[in-house]
Amino acid sequence: MGVVLPVVLVIYFGLVLGIAIWTSFHTRTEEDFLAAGRSIGPVVGGAVLAATQISAGTVVGTLGRHYLTGVSWWWIWFGVWAGWLVSAFFVAPKLRRFGALTVPDYVGHRFGSERARALAAVLIIVSYTIYLVAQFQASGEIALAVFGIQPLTAMLVVVASTALYTLLGGVRSSSYIEFLQTLIMVTGLVIAVPVLVDHVGGFRQAVSFLESLDARLIGWYYGPKEIAAFGVAFGLSIAAAPYEMTRFYSMRDERTVRQAIGVSIGFQFIIGLSVMAIGLFTRVLFPTLASEDQASSIMAFEVLPPIVGALLIVAMLSAIMSTVNSILLVTGAGVAHDLYGKFIRPDASQAHLLAVNRIAIVVLAIIPIFFALQKYGDVQAIVVEQSKFIASFFFVPVVIGLNWRRGTAAGAIAGMLGGFLACLIWEFTGQSGFASHGIDAVEVGVFTSLVLFVLVSRFTRPVPEENLSTFFPKRS
Amino acid sequence: MLPLAVLVLLSQLGAADISIEIASSSAQVEARFDFGQVADSVRFSLIRLPGQAVEFVNLEGVGASTQSSEEDGLVWVTAALEESSTSVRYRVSGSLARIPIPVPVVAAEPGAGAVRISVRGLDADARFHEGFPRLVLRSDGSAVAQLDNVPSFVRPPPRRSAWSVNRGAQLLVVGLVVGASVVWILRARRRTRAGSS
Numbered sequence: 280m281g282v283v284l285p286v287v288l289v290i291y292f293g294l295v296l297g298i299a300i301w302t303s304f305h306t307r308t309e310e311d312f313l314a315a316g317r318s319i320g321p322v323v324g325g326a327v328l329a330a331t332q333i334s335a336g337t338v339v340g341t342l343g344r345h346y347l348t349g350v351s352w353w354w355i356w357f358g359v360w361a362g363w364l365v366s367a368f369f370v371a372p373k374l375r376r377f378g379a380l381t382v383p384d385y386v387g388h389r390f391g392s393e394r395a396r397a398l399a400a401v402l403i404i405v406s407y408t409i410y411l412v413a414q415f416q417a418s419g420e421i422a423l424a425v426f427g428i429q430p431l432t433a434m435l436v437v438v439a440s441t442a443l444y445t446l447l448g449g450v451r452s453s454s455y456i457e458f459l460q461t462l463i464m465v466t467g468l469v470i471a472v473p474v475l476v477d478h479v480g481g482f483r484q485a486v487s488f489l490e491s492l493d494a495r496l497i498g499w500y501y502g503p504k505e506i507a508a509f510g511v512a513f514g515l516s517i518a519a520a521p522y523e524m525t526r527f528y529s530m531r532d533e534r535t536v537r538q539a540i541g542v543s544i545g546f547q548f549i550i551g552l553s554v555m556a557i558g559l560f561t562r563v564l565f566p567t568l569a570s571e572d573q574a575s576s577i578m579a580f581e582v583l584p585p586i587v588g589a590l591l592i593v594a595m596l597s598a599i600m601s602t603v604n605s606i607l608l609v610t611g612a613g614v615a616h617d618l619y620g621k622f623i624r625p626d627a628s629q630a631h632l633l634a635v636n637r638i639a640i641v642v643l644a645i646i647p648i649f650f651a652l653q654k655y656g657d658v659q660a661i662v663v664e665q666s667k668f669i670a671s672f673f674f675v676p677v678v679i680g681l682n683w684r685r686g687t688a689a690g691a692i693a694g695m696l697g698g699f700l701a702c703l704i705w706e707f708t709g710q711s712g713f714a715s716h717g718i719d720a721v722e723v724g725v726f727t728s729l730v731l732f733v734l735v736s737r738f739t740r741p742v743p744e745e746n747l748s749t750f751f752p753k754r755s
Numbered sequence: 756m757l758p759l760a761v762l763v764l765l766s767q768l769g770a771a772d773i774s775i776e777i778a779s780s781s782a783q784v785e786a787r788f789d790f791g792q793v794a795d796s797v798r799f800s801l802i803r804l805p806g807q808a809v810e811f812v813n814l815e816g817v818g819a820s821t822q823s824s825e826e827d828g829l830v831w832v833t834a835a836l837e838e839s840s841t842s843v844r845y846r847v848s849g850s851l852a853r854i855p856i857p858v859p860v861v862a863a864e865p866g867a868g869a870v871r872i873s874v875r876g877l878d879a880d881a882r883f884h885e886g887f888p889r890l891v892l893r894s895d896g897s898a899v900a901q902l903d904n905v906p907s908f909v910r911p912p913p914r915r916s917a918w919s920v921n922r923g924a925q926l927l928v929v930g931l932v933v934g935a936s937v938v939w940i941l942r943a944r945r946r947t948r949a950g951s952s
Contacts, residue, residue: 427866470924477920478887488802565904566800569862584921586928
């Protein structure tokens with residue numbers, strides 16, 4: 280790849296830094312930092328949602344899964360998009376109308392409970408720390424395959440550069456940077472496909488080879504029940520994903536949010552198809568890689584022409600950075616806004632909260648590096664796990680809570696805790712039995728959360744009308 | 756495309772040295788694999804393209820119990836390993852657009868650059884970096900690639916005058932970047948003018 284990759288990387292990081300510095304001049308209040316002054320439009324918003332959704336889990340993990348298991352993994356996208364549609368119709372407009380700064384803000388206000396807010400903040404921080412582990416692990420894989428440098432070095436570089444632009448401009452800088460990142464991802468992935476088709480000698484030859492290698496690669500590697508479980512995990516977690524919901528707050532109005540979700544699904548469709556094709560073609564070109572997580576970087580570095588390969592490596596780094604950035608904004612806000620600002624120093628000034636937020640971002644960025652170095656599983660597996668946890672504790676209080684006025688604070692707390700614990704217990708005790716009983720931890724978690732939420736809400740004091748009026752139209 | 760495989764089971768590939776000699780109507784391939792340890796068996800997969808014949812000339816370092824079988828177009832050859840390294844020699848005739856390489860099912864250590872491919876008999880004016888894998892021309896006339904993994908095949912690079920998808924893709928990326936920059940500059944200028952008027 281010669282000098283092309285360094286040149287492309289320098290241009291890319293220069294652009295990112297330029298946008299971050301430019302937006303930092305417009306970031307003066309906590310609302311600017313966490314909601315970009317509510318100024319983001321549908322196209323940039325849609326690209327931002329796509330960039331946040333398309334993480335290392337997609338360009339490294341999903342591509343690796345397609346490499347390893349073939350086409351059947353594609354079906355999980357329908358679960359993802361179903362989650363987006365639930366969000367577009369039942370979650371996003373109401374949340375945007377509420378106009379909070381963080382997702383625990385919603386929990387605290389909707390259920391009229393600071394305890395529920397604190398619990399939501401803690402669970403979000405825990406779950407997203409797992410998600411960051413996947414992102415950092417992916418950056419390590421790319422660094423090893425492309426640059427030959429140790430994973431720890433790569434993780435520190437990703438943390439430093441992402442934390443820098445997150446700290447400078449908050450949501451405003453990350454929104455414009457993620458717009459750029461989505462364009463790079465789509466361009467890099469789409470252009471890579473015809474190059475690979477040309478190398479493998481056409482679709483028919485590729486399919487024929489894959490079929491001979493392992494017939495499941497172009498059929499059902501995973502059974503429908505497993506695909507459904509993965510799809511449900513992704514769908515339920517997307518419908519109530521705090522890092523996506525935070526982005527709704529930065530958009531102009533409810534209509535913009537819905538349009539942005541549509542734009543985002545369009546981007547995801549293109550990216551999903553390209554990722555599947557690239558994973559399969561890489562299997563044809565290199566049937567035995569040491570790790571499926573290396574498929575994307577090996578393909579970019581050793582197969583594609585230098586400019587396209589460099590663009591794709593930048594796209595992969597973009598996907599990691601955009602997701603790390605989004606998660607850091609959510610977890611940093613969880614610490615500073617929802618825990619420190621509400622329980623420790625309620626009288627803290629805007630400048631003080633902003634400073635705490637920035638310190639929290641740095642600390643929360645460093646912790647997952649330790650776990651990423653242990654390599655507990657492949658990237659996609661870690662992403663799936665965190666999706667299960669998010670869905671298990673958050674889907675019911677968000678989606679049902681926004682559409683069922685009888686939900687109470689006690690019900691929300693019981694639902695969140697119960698769902699989280701049920702998922703955790705099932706995951707570590709019942710997973711090996713999946714093939715026989717076909718019930719996944721996410722289904723157990725969400726079901727437990729739903730039952731507890733409804734039952735406990737029925738027997739506890741309703742939420743005051745002034746809290747509900749924001750989310751439910753007044754009865755005439 | 757008919758994949759062909761030779762079967763041997765091991766944990767890690769230490770090194771692979773693959774030499775290809777391309778002539779007008781056929782290519783001779785010698786692929787040497789070092790597994791670092793003696794094991795019972797090893798397994799390779801080899802793609803055979805339509806209109807292509809692959810004739811095995813010699814298998815070294817394997818025992819007499821070598822067997823082959825064909826299932827759904829996939830030929831499995833199971834060979835007992837007598838040494839830590841094995842060598843496969845074969846001749847490819849017919850279409851030489853892609854020259855198949857036997858790929859062991861065990862991977863090499865990531866980042867080790869353990870796979871060396873050397874190709875002779877290519878046109879001197881070929882765009883070597885546009886082949887698969889990307890090749891570099893040496894002073895002795897051979898084109899070489901150093902990789903981490905064994906590829907399924909070698910695709911000889913196109914001639915300098917020929918159009919290629921690689922070249923088109925690179926031009927498309929440059930065009931898109933330039934086009935997007937021009938659009939962005941024009942929009943920024945329009946906004947500045949609108950703001951000042």
